[in-house]
Amino acid sequence: MTDYKQYLRRILIIAAVIYVCFLLQTSIFSHFQLASVTPNILVCVVSTYGFMKGRKYGIIIGFCTGLLLDVFSGNLFGMYALIYMYIGLLNGMFRKQFYGDDLRLPMILIGTSDLIYGIVTYLILFAIRSQYDFSYYLINIILPEVVYTLLVSIFVYYLILHLNNWVDKLEKKGSDRIGNY
């Protein structure tokens, strides 16, 4: 019974985080473009949960986030789901190297994730339509997005980290009381 409740609570919290970040990305940060790019907050979320919670979380959260983007993008349906899912998986592989208070690994991972996202999007959606000027897209779209995303991800990362610690504490308290830990 408590297991079930914990599961539900965790799912609800993650859903709320994705919900808020999606709204932030599409409705708030689109008014604050730097160098005509908006930060990719959802990649931060997928990546952070990936290396914090492991592969399985990364895959599922990536899939759900991607599906959400697919619904609102009006492109090929399922494409973002695929990209975000693999980003979640890749980040999940670094779970063993992850320690909460060190900011270097999260920053590197989020930056790399966004870079991969940019390059894959370019390959799937632009190179296929014979837009071959990769260096132009790299300098004008992909790299500015990575920088801006990293800037914003510091806040997103700490938010998710504290939220996660809080949930863990709650769950530990619950299991202590029952005495099965």
Place this chain on the structure above:
Amino acid sequence: MRQRKAGGGVPSKYLLMILSIICIMLLFFSYSTGFTGGPLLTISNHIFIPMQKGIDFIGSTIAISSADTKTKEELVKENEELQKQVEDLNASISNYELKLKELDELQELYELDQTYFDYETTGARIIGRGTSNWFNTFTIDKGSKDGIEINMNVIADGGLVGIVTSVGDSYATVRAIVDDTSNVSATISSTEDNCIVSGSLQSMTSDNVILFSNLDDDDDQVAIGDVVTTSNISDKYLPGLMIGYISSVSLDENELTKSGTITPVVDFKHLSDVLVILQTKESYKGD
């Protein structure tokens, strides 16, 4: 606790495989049928759109107040300039009204009742911008409830903005003409020559222009500054909607057709309200 969880449930290997297969199936399915979400659209409609409406309002207010840092002198000066402009414009309006009257009389003589610009429209607010930096799409706060359908044209500032690509109950997604995947069949209004206008992310980010190609202009009559409108032969765009002005022309390598760039009339970076034309090209043909 952790061990027990890792033991139960589906291993991540299989999970990944299953979800990958689902994704690939969805991709093929949407490619072959044009599926854009189905029941998920309805769910997102009820969960996201109300919040987006409110939050976008907050976002735009913050953006305005942060841009609102002009000093009093600047404002006074601007006000004077604008007053002067108003006077000039008033003068030219009365001038145009006279000409318009003349035009009406002449049109009556010719019995021309083919006026393109009295399409029925509905106003809509942009509540969410594109989900990535690669595409120029946005969400508006009107949907099938307000009579909006796929392939309806969207205009603003007297120019073409884009086309509706998917519709939910109370929202719709619009693809702008500056989007990299957009192609519009267009006409140069001075010479009536047809061309293809295609959006381009590259030229849009560097110079704020879009591209045109396949222009057949043997007599070299098309010049910089000519007005480009949507053409009669387009199967999705209504005729006579303004796209922009030609900003450069050059001969293609095949020495038969010309291509170049167009400056759009719509300011795509500061768009907040648009008009949706409640008529698709298919129904227009039927009239």
